[in-house]
Amino acid sequence: MVEENIRSATTTNQPEIKSTTAQETRPAVETPREQEREFRAAPQMNTSPLHGLWALTNRDLKKWYKNPILLFMSLIQPVVWLGLFGKALNFSSFITSSIPPTAPPGTADTILKSFFGTTSYFSFLSCGMMAFVILFTAAFGGMSVVWDRRFGFMNKALSTPVARGSVAMAKVLQSVCRALITASIVLLVAIALGMVTSSFTIQGVLGAYAVMFLIAFGLSSLFVMLAIRSSDWQTQMAIINLLNLPLLFASNALFPVKIMPSWLQTVAKLNPVSYANDAIRQLLLGSPGQFSLGLDFSVLAGFAAVLAGISIYLSWKLLTK
Amino acid sequence: MSSQESVVESRSSPNGAIVKVENLVKEFGTLKAVKGVSFEIQEGEIFGFLGPNGAGKSTTINMLTTLLKSTSGMAEICGYDIHKNPTEVRRSVGVVPQEYTADEDLTGYENILLCADLYGIPRSNSKPHAEELLALVELSDAKNRKVSTYSGGMRRRLELACGLINYPKLLFLDEPTLGLDVQTRTAVWKYIRMLKAEYHMTLFMTTHYLEEADSLCDRIAIIDHGQIVKMGTPDQLKASIGGDVIIVGVKEADPDISSDIAKISLVKDVKKKDSEYRIKAEMGEEASPQIMDLIRSKGLHVTKISLTKPTLDEAYLELTGSSLREEETNKMQMMSQRVTMMRARS
Ligand SMILES: Nc1ncnc2c1ncn2[C@@H]1O[C@H](COP(=O)(O)OP(=O)(O)O)[C@@H](O)[C@H]1O
Numbered sequence: 001m002v003e004e005n006i007r008s009a010t011t012t013n014q015p016e017i018k019s020t021t022a023q024e025t026r027p028a029v030e031t032p033r034e035q036e037r038e039f040r041a042a043p044q045m046n047t048s049p050l051h052g053l054w055a056l057t058n059r060d061l062k063k064w065y066k067n068p069i070l071l072f073m074s075l076i077q078p079v080v081w082l083g084l085f086g087k088a089l090n091f092s093s094f095i096t097s098s099i100p101p102t103a104p105p106g107t108a109d110t111i112l113k114s115f116f117g118t119t120s121y122f123s124f125l126s127c128g129m130m131a132f133v134i135l136f137t138a139a140f141g142g143m144s145v146v147w148d149r150r151f152g153f154m155n156k157a158l159s160t161p162v163a164r165g166s167v168a169m170a171k172v173l174q175s176v177c178r179a180l181i182t183a184s185i186v187l188l189v190a191i192a193l194g195m196v197t198s199s200f201t202i203q204g205v206l207g208a209y210a211v212m213f214l215i216a217f218g219l220s221s222l223f224v225m226l227a228i229r230s231s232d233w234q235t236q237m238a239i240i241n242l243l244n245l246p247l248l249f250a251s252n253a254l255f256p257v258k259i260m261p262s263w264l265q266t267v268a269k270l271n272p273v274s275y276a277n278d279a280i281r282q283l284l285l286g287s288p289g290q291f292s293l294g295l296d297f298s299v300l301a302g303f304a305a306v307l308a309g310i311s312i313y314l315s316w317k318l319l320t321k
Numbered sequence: 322m323s324s325q326e327s328v329v330e331s332r333s334s335p336n337g338a339i340v341k342v343e344n345l346v347k348e349f350g351t352l353k354a355v356k357g358v359s360f361e362i363q364e365g366e367i368f369g370f371l372g373p374n375g376a377g378k379s380t381t382i383n384m385l386t387t388l389l390k391s392t393s394g395m396a397e398i399c400g401y402d403i404h405k406n407p408t409e410v411r412r413s414v415g416v417v418p419q420e421y422t423a424d425e426d427l428t429g430y431e432n433i434l435l436c437a438d439l440y441g442i443p444r445s446n447s448k449p450h451a452e453e454l455l456a457l458v459e460l461s462d463a464k465n466r467k468v469s470t471y472s473g474g475m476r477r478r479l480e481l482a483c484g485l486i487n488y489p490k491l492l493f494l495d496e497p498t499l500g501l502d503v504q505t506r507t508a509v510w511k512y513i514r515m516l517k518a519e520y521h522m523t524l525f526m527t528t529h530y531l532e533e534a535d536s537l538c539d540r541i542a543i544i545d546h547g548q549i550v551k552m553g554t555p556d557q558l559k560a561s562i563g564g565d566v567i568i569v570g571v572k573e574a575d576p577d578i579s580s581d582i583a584k585i586s587l588v589k590d591v592k593k594k595d596s597e598y599r600i601k602a603e604m605g606e607e608a609s610p611q612i613m614d615l616i617r618s619k620g621l622h623v624t625k626i627s628l629t630k631p632t633l634d635e636a637y638l639e640l641t642g643s644s645l646r647e648e649e650t651n652k653m654q655m656m657s658q659r660v661t662m663m664r665a666r667s
């Protein structure tokens with residue numbers, strides 16, 4: 001602080017700095033006469049409506065990968081759940097242990113298959129955990145809008161010619177990238193812990209990523225949209241909590257819809273997270289789905305498109321007060 | 322140096338108004354923050370808004386830089402209408418906002434490059450330009466440090482550099498020295514003068530420091546309660562504000578000799594309240610001994626004496642009839658102000 005003040009207060013080194021600046025600001029041109037007229041000529045600026053979108057997205061991603069603690073923290077919860085519910089308190093063992101020993105061999109597998117669509121509850125849960133991290137990453141992606149408002153960066157972005165829609169979409173895209181990367185790590189951890197990979201196919205895995213992209217895009221748009229006017233992180237946290245738990249528990253992420261009471265089944269049917277899980281399980285585990293893959297994709301694509309549309313519209317409406 | 326002088330010549334040819342504002346109004350619900358301001362800024366001048374907290378300075382700047390939509394009125398910036406062509410307005414002006422807006426987690430250099438990207442400036446140009454600007458605000462040594470390690474003064478200078486990245490002809494500076502220590506303030510003043518003299522920029526700044534407006538601005542508009550109370554050059558304003566204020570304490574029981582004091586040629590106005598004379602005078606340093614001598618010559622005692630140069634308070638007392646007061650600032654603003662001050666101090 002002191003050093004800096006002394007530096008800014010001393011004027012002895014000033015002429016030097018001024019002259020270099022003056023020279024360098026001029027673009028290199030042939031004649032000295034032209035040099036003067038070209039003084040501080042601005043370059044051609046990119047005026048495409050999408051300019052700055054990647055710069056804003058990359059800014060958030062850079063902050064994220066430069067700080068691996070954040071990634072690590074977001075992995076703790078799903079991995080603990082995988083260990084706790086998938087391994088230690090394995091839900092399927094409750095079912096199999098209640099089967100009388102006199103039952104014919106294979107009864108347990110048949111029952112498990114009818115519940116989970118697979119004989120491995122752990123694999124079932126692993127798919128759910130991928131949706132879980134996507135949901136939570138998307139929710140906290142909305143928080144970064146609040147922080148940007150709070151710390152003033154939002155105003156900086158808004159005072160540049162970047163399109164309002166790009167400001168919102170950059171938040172969505174960074175959240176989608178983070179969600180997909182985090183979900184991939186969960187997938188790798190699950191495989192390491194014993195997720196059944198015998199049904200994996202190239203098309204299946206690619207399809208599952210397409211599904212994850214769509215659900216991440218829709219959910220991120222939803223949370224960005226809800227945060228777009230807010231500069232109050234407490235309200236935003238309340239909104240996240242209000243939405244996250246129902247979106248998670250009123251879905252097939254942790255338990256099959258079949259064992260839910262009928263009203264909850266109705267809610268789960270309206271929950272886009274259910275369609276994502278349904279599709280991911282069909283694509284990765286070869287389970288018979290609750291819905292057809294076509295329906296899953298249509299619902300997810302519709303969800304993503306509508307919410308992205310609304311959040312772009314709101315960013316135009318609301319970012320300039 | 323000689324080449325720069327010839328630039329001054331070529332640039333000082335007939336100037337037009339680069340900012341035209343007519344009857345601009347902003348209402349926040351029932352609160353009228355800006356109640357119809359009109360003014361023009363000529364190319365190449367430093368124009369200042371001087372007013373207390375909550376006067377509507379930032380609101381005006383935010384409308385002109387299209388961060389806020391005005392309720393009514395019109396403004397043209399660099400030839401573009403703020404309502405019809407906000408993107409072009411943003412492209413052609415630079416903004417140094419009141420709050421710190423840099424990204425704390427990035428380095429100073431990364432912050433400027435990010436700004437350049439947001440203006441669509443190609444990296445081939447923005448990289449050398451960012452270096453120049455960092456050198457201009459004397460941050461070259463710290464450019465690869467995270468902004469979270471910067472002092473308040475360094476942050477302010479970084480904001481200034483970011484505001485210049487798009488080669489603006491017109492720069493908006495909202496309270497550029499708020500919360501800075503004296504040395505950094507002097508440095509910021511130096512840059513502002515340099516931008517005008519060497520880069521021929523037009524500057525619109527706001528401040529609530531009278532001395533700052535006085536020493537930097539070619540023209541000042543005094544703004545209070547969302548209205549322009551007076552506009553003119555610093556000299557014109559000072560003339561209307563009146564001279565120095567001398568306060569002389571005497572014994573309350575002593576006879577009132579106001580009329581005698583008023584006869585001193587430097588004294589312009591005398592008021593007595595309880596045991597105090599409140600005297601307005603030109604050249605207070607010379608007037609005060611004369612006043613002392615006069616009071617003593619009447620065989621009376623001076624219990625205390627103080628001399629005040631015209632302050633913002635005095636200006637308000639003169640121009641608006643009310644003293645500079647703490648405006649009620651809303652919660653949000655208090656917070657952002659506090660964050661700004663906090664970071665400025667760290
Ligand atoms: N977003 C806002 N919502 C409601 N009131 C606001 C908002 N921004 C500013 N104000 C109010 O408008 C008035 C002018 O504020 P401002 O322009 O920030 O003043 P200044 O910059 O001169 O200190 C203040 O009374 C302030 O509380």
Ligand SMILES: [Mg+2]
Nearest residue numbers: 378379419496
């Ligand atoms: Mg202000």
